Amino acid sequence: MQTTYLEAIRQAIWEEMERDESVYILGEDVGIYGGAFKVTKGMLDHFGENRVLDTPISESAIVGAAIGSALVGMRPIAEMQFIDFISCAFDQIVNFAAKCRYRWGAGVPIVVRGPCGGGVHGGPFHSQNVESYFFNVPGLKIVCPSTAYDAKGLMKAAIRDDDPVLYFEHKYLYRRIKDELPKEDFTVPIGKAKLRREGDDISIITYGAMVYKALDAAEEVAQDGIEVEVLDLRSLLPLDEEAILETAKKTSKIIVLHEATLTGGPGGEIVARIAEKAFDFLDGPIVRIAPPDTPVPYSPPLEEAFLPQVSDVVNKVRELASY
Amino acid sequence: MSVDVIMPQMGESIAEGTMVKWLKKVGDRVQRDEPLFEISTDKVDAEIPSPAEGILLEIFVKEGETVEINTVVGRIGAEGEKPVGPPAQAEAPAEAPAEPAPTATPVTTAAQAEAAPAATTAAPTPVARPGGAPVKSSPVVQNIAAEHGIDVSLVEGTGAGGRVTKKDILRYIEQSAGVAGAPTPAQAAAPAAAPAAVPPTAPPATAPSGPVFPSGQNEVREEMNIMRKKIAEHMVMSKHTSPHVYSIFEIDMSNVVARRNALKPEFAAEGVKLTFLSFFMEAIIRGIKEYPIINSSVDGDVIVYKKDVNIGVAVALENGLIVPVVKHADQMNLLGLAKGAADLADRARTKRLMPDDVQDGTFTITNVGVFGSVFGLPIINQPQVAILGIGTIVKRPVVVDDMIAIRPIAHLSLSYDHRIVDGADASRFMSTVKNELEKPFA
Numbered sequence: 001m002q003t004t005y006l007e008a009i010r011q012a013i014w015e016e017m018e019r020d021e022s023v024y025i026l027g028e029d030v031g032i033y034g035g036a037f038k039v040t041k042g043m044l045d046h047f048g049e050n051r052v053l054d055t056p057i058s059e060s061a062i063v064g065a066a067i068g069s070a071l072v073g074m075r076p077i078a079e080m081q082f083i084d085f086i087s088c089a090f091d092q093i094v095n096f097a098a099k100c101r102y103r104w105g106a107g108v109p110i111v112v113r114g115p116c117g118g119g120v121h122g123g124p125f126h127s128q129n130v131e132s133y134f135f136n137v138p139g140l141k142i143v144c145p146s147t148a149y150d151a152k153g154l155m156k157a158a159i160r161d162d163d164p165v166l167y168f169e170h171k172y173l174y175r176r177i178k179d180e181l182p183k184e185d186f187t188v189p190i191g192k193a194k195l196r197r198e199g200d201d202i203s204i205i206t207y208g209a210m211v212y213k214a215l216d217a218a219e220e221v222a223q224d225g226i227e228v229e230v231l232d233l234r235s236l237l238p239l240d241e242e243a244i245l246e247t248a249k250k251t252s253k254i255i256v257l258h259e260a261t262l263t264g265g266p267g268g269e270i271v272a273r274i275a276e277k278a279f280d281f282l283d284g285p286i287v288r289i290a291p292p293d294t295p296v297p298y299s300p301p302l303e304e305a306f307l308p309q310v311s312d313v314v315n316k317v318r319e320l321a322s323y
Numbered sequence: 324m325s326v327d328v329i330m331p332q333m334g335e336s337i338a339e340g341t342m343v344k345w346l347k348k349v350g351d352r353v354q355r356d357e358p359l360f361e362i363s364t365d366k367v368d369a370e371i372p373s374p375a376e377g378i379l380l381e382i383f384v385k386e387g388e389t390v391e392i393n394t395v396v397g398r399i400g401a402e403g404e405k406p407v408g409p410p411a412q413a414e415a416p417a418e419a420p421a422e423p424a425p426t427a428t429p430v431t432t433a434a435q436a437e438a439a440p441a442a443t444t445a446a447p448t449p450v451a452r453p454g455g456a457p458v459k460s461s462p463v464v465q466n467i468a469a470e471h472g473i474d475v476s477l478v479e480g481t482g483a484g485g486r487v488t489k490k491d492i493l494r495y496i497e498q499s500a501g502v503a504g505a506p507t508p509a510q511a512a513a514p515a516a517a518p519a520a521v522p523p524t525a526p527p528a529t530a531p532s533g534p535v536f537p538s539g540q541n542e543v544r545e546e547m548n549i550m551r552k553k554i555a556e557h558m559v560m561s562k563h564t565s566p567h568v569y570s571i572f573e574i575d576m577s578n579v580v581a582r583r584n585a586l587k588p589e590f591a592a593e594g595v596k597l598t599f600l601s602f603f604m605e606a607i608i609r610g611i612k613e614y615p616i617i618n619s620s621v622d623g624d625v626i627v628y629k630k631d632v633n634i635g636v637a638v639a640l641e642n643g644l645i646v647p648v649v650k651h652a653d654q655m656n657l658l659g660l661a662k663g664a665a666d667l668a669d670r671a672r673t674k675r676l677m678p679d680d681v682q683d684g685t686f687t688i689t690n691v692g693v694f695g696s697v698f699g700l701p702i703i704n705q706p707q708v709a710i711l712g713i714g715t716i717v718k719r720p721v722v723v724d725d726m727i728a729i730r731p732i733a734h735l736s737l738s739y740d741h742r743i744v745d746g747a748d749a750s751r752f753m754s755t756v757k758n759e760l761e762k763p764f765a
Contacts, residue, residue: 252463252489283461283489323483 002178008148009113009169010039012155013077015185017047020075023159026053026062027079036081037115037174059088066110067096075159080114083168084128097164098139111158113167116144117209117259118307120172124295127303129208129260131236134166135269141165141190142236146211148179150234153188161190170209177212193240195247199227202317203247205270206257207233210308214257217313226321236266241273248274252283253320257308262290284323287316325400325407326375328359330384331678332392340364341389341549342396347379353399360396363549367645367676375399381406389549459486467492469544550643561705565740569700572753574760576716576731582764586657593658601661603688603713603735604634606759608653611686614752616744618685620706626743635684635704636664638671639693645671646704648684688713691736698734708740709749711756 003011017023024047025040031054034041044052055062059080066076080086086093089112097108118127134140143158143165145151151169158165196211197218204214211232218228231247233240248254254274256267267288274286291306330340343361347353359373377399384396395409458476460468464487468475478495480487547555579602590597611618611632620627632653635646647667652660670676686707691699692715699712714734721730735756739749 252461279462280466281463283463323486323488 001180003148003152003181004175005145005148005151005169005177005179006037006039006174008152008179008181009155010041011181012152012159013040014043014046016075016156016159017043017051020159022073023075023077024051024053024069025077025079026055026066028055028057028062028081030054030079035079037171039169040079059085060092063089063092063097063110063112066112067092067100067108070108070110071100071106075109075111077111077113077159080112082122082126083114083116083130084125086112086114086130086166087133090133093134093140093164093166094137098137101139101163107162108164109159109162111155111161111165111167113155113158113169115171115174116168117170117172118296118303119209121298121300121303122171122296123298127296129168129258131166131168132260132265135236135266139163140237142168143190143234144168144170144208144236145188145234146170146173146177146208146232148177149181150188150194150232152181153186154190154234156185157187157190160187165190168208172209188234191235191238191240193231193233193235193243195229195243196232197228197230199229199251201227201251202253202255202320203229203231203251204255204257204313204317205231205233205244205247207236208259210257210259213308213310213313216310217317220310220314221317221321224318226317228317239266239269239273241277244270244273245278248278249281252281253323254282255287255289255313255316255320257289257313259307260290261293262288263293265290284320287320289313289316325380325398325404326377327395328374328397328399330362330390330392330394330396331371339389339391342384342386343368344386345382345397346370347373349379349382351379353377353379364553364678367678367681368674369676369678373399378402378404380404381408383409459484460492461486461489463489464492467496471496472544548642550640550645554643557705558702561702564705565703565708566742567700567703567738568741568744568746568749569736569738570746570749570753571698571734571736572757574733574735574757575721576733576760578762578764579760580731585764590658590661593662595658595661596665597657597661598664599716599733600636600664600688600690600713601657602760603711603756604636604649604652604660604664605657606756607634607686607688607711608632609759610752610755612653613755614748616748617709617739617752619708619743620685621708621740621743629685631683631685633683633685635681635687635707636667637687637689637701638668640672645676645681646684646687647671647676647680648682650683687711692716692733698736700736701738703738703740708742708744709752710738712736712738 013025025043027035029036030040031044031049031052034043040052055065062078066078069076080089093112097110100106100108116129120127131142131144134142141158141161141163143154145154155167158167197215199218204218206214211230214228214230218230221228229247229251231243256270258265258267260266267290271286271288274282289308289312291308294306297303297306340362341364343363345360346358353359353373353376355374355376356372358370359379361368361370378401380398380400382397384390384394390396398406459480459482460475464475467489473492473495475487475492478487478492481491482488579599583597583599583602587597615628616626618629618632620629631651633648633650634652635648637644637646647670649655649660649663649667652663655663667676667680670680684704684707687704687710689699689701689710689712691701691712695715698714701710701712703710712735714736716731716733718729719732720727721732723730735753737749737753
């Protein structure tokens with residue numbers, strides 16, 4: 001039976017709560033309402049109000065409480081109703097969760113998760129990709145699954161991790177993406193990328209919802225004989241440098257594609273590492289495709305123009321292929 | 324009114340310089356004497372100051388290009404002044420060559436390939452680059468080319484503007500493999516079995532100057548930097564010019580050691596580290612005063628005695644060596660010599676030498692002992708006629724007054740030009756140096 005990306009996340013949380021009593025969830029409307037997107041549906045009835053906590057509308061308090069309980073042995077999963085509002089908990093995440101290990105030797109095994117990304121006409125407060133803000137914070141892990149399999153496997157890995165993990169689930173993929181999932185327990189290692197398509201001519205390094213734009217573009221240009229390799233990073237922190245350099249060295253022409261806005265986005269770091277460590281293998285400029293440096297527009301046509309589309313990727317691929 | 328910026332002459336023997344870096348962009352305002360660009364020559368790397376105040380209107384020589392001295396490399400003028408293109412150094416193209424002509428087809432590459440060997444021997448021809456744009460490629464293509472010993476200009480480029488892409492060079496290798504391995508110039512010179520299969524733009528049959536050997540698989544090919552090329556050229560020229568003869572003397576350094584230890588604190592108070600080198604320089608100056616033939620040059624059938632004693636000291640650098648010169652060394656005391664040599668060595672290693680610092684040497688010292696050599700047989704630094712190598716100072720058992728004593732011993736070697744310096748002259752000179760170094764320390 002095919003399982004959706006959303007259901008995969010729900011299953012992972014459910015199974016981990018069954019497996020380990022210290023795992024619990026907290027957030028706005030995660031209990032009675034079952035979560036804004038129904039990720040936590042049914043959990044209150046099954047696990048009870050001690051393990052499924054509805055909280056006030058205060059992201060700082062949610063993450064703060066999660067950190068506190070983690071320090072005394074719990075494994076909380078804190079939901080941000082929309083990941084945009086994680087900025088309210090910035091201090092708790094950056095100055096407490098990420099630094100406890102360093103300051104006291106105390107790990108903070110929390111997962112902060114929530115829906116990210118555009119394409120659903122959510123406007124500037126309900127469509128953002130926030131990874132860039134945290135990409136510069138040592139002590140954090142960041143995962144951005146693109147498939148239902150990875151969504152489940154990475155959620156389990158994140159819950160079992162002894163340090164804070166930011167889990168960014170793309171709301172556009174929630175019900176659109178489905179996978180056949182194994183019955184048995186499995187995890188997906190944090191920090192490991194995966195090749196979604198092999199090719200010799202150009203590499204597209206991407207993650208999250210953009211994986212599908214890359215795959216669709218690859219399909220289109222394959223008709224012209226351009227073979228595109230698509231590397232799905234899956235995790236941003238730690239970055240799978242080995243996989244990045246491997247594909248860069250293989251094809252010599254690289255495009256980095258992400259939905260976070262261009263300036264200061266993860267693409268810059270990826271490009272820099274390739275330039276530093278695989279310069280001798282390059283056969284063209286390293287290209288970034290990302291939205292322009294503006295808020296995500298409300299207007300559907302503008303949002304479409306803002307987000308990288310398959311046609312944008314196809315054009316850049318053709319341009320780079322003929323360079 | 325605009326002012327031409329030229330590639331300066333950084334030494335009498337220097338014919339060309341490489342533009343390493345422009346410190347200003349076109350359109351930038353520049354003050355007179357403000358550093359404008361960096362160059363590299365066979366002698367020094369230097370920052371070149373702007374000849375005038377104004378706006379950098381045009382740049383004719385791009386970073387990485389090597390041009391002859393006095394080539395106009397750019398132009399400075401008033402605000403709003405129009406660029407007028409390069410001066411008439413050749414049949415100047417009317418258009419400013421800001422962008423290389425986009426007709427980088429096999430025609431130009433062939434012309435370029437022919438021009439290249441000629442330029443090294445022909446009389447100074449102005450290096451304007453109307454159509455001779457370098458072949459565009461990429462790091463990976465350069466790498467593959469180096470690995471296989473391929474001249475990239477022979478590969479047909481299908482990329483943007485004739486760029487040679489990775490695919491192009493891989494295809495070229497694949498095609499060539501069918502013929503007779505990688506087509507190095509050396510191999511191309513040999514008769515090919517199947518001429519028809521040779522790529523359309525066959526490499527020019529240039530006569531290799533060194534030994535010819537086939538290009539193997541398991542090797543790394545690296546282009547010499549300009550300093551290395553010049554050293555190679557100069558060393559061959561020197562050996563070709565001067566019949567070298569060598570004399571080696573053993574020096575008991577006890578007295579120098581004693582004197583150095585006694586003077587060290589005094590020098591340290593002056594902020595100067597007193598090295599053995601200063602003592603050798605002092606002794607050599609004494610020798611030169613007695614035997615001026617050591618401090619001379621040969622001009623045809625004329626021996627030119629130099630009145631100045633300017634001692635060059637070879638300084639090893641990461642990728643070569645350089646010989647800064649202590650000028651008027653004969654007019655300096657030990658402190659002056661120590662200061663002068665230390666300052667030059669320091670500036671040599673930090674690339675702050677000025678062109679003047681490496682010119683007008685009349686005699687050279689090279690400290691081969693630094694790296695453990697007992698003695699060395701250096702090659703004369705032309706147009707000088709002698710060079711002294713200082714070996715390592717090691718304690719050795721020696722016979723003193725029919726007894727075995729332990730003494731710090733150094734070997735000094737003099738390489739000299741037998742055209743004008745005979746063994747007797749050299750040995751007399753060396754004896755003076757030896758006596759000076761061994762003279763009792765009062």
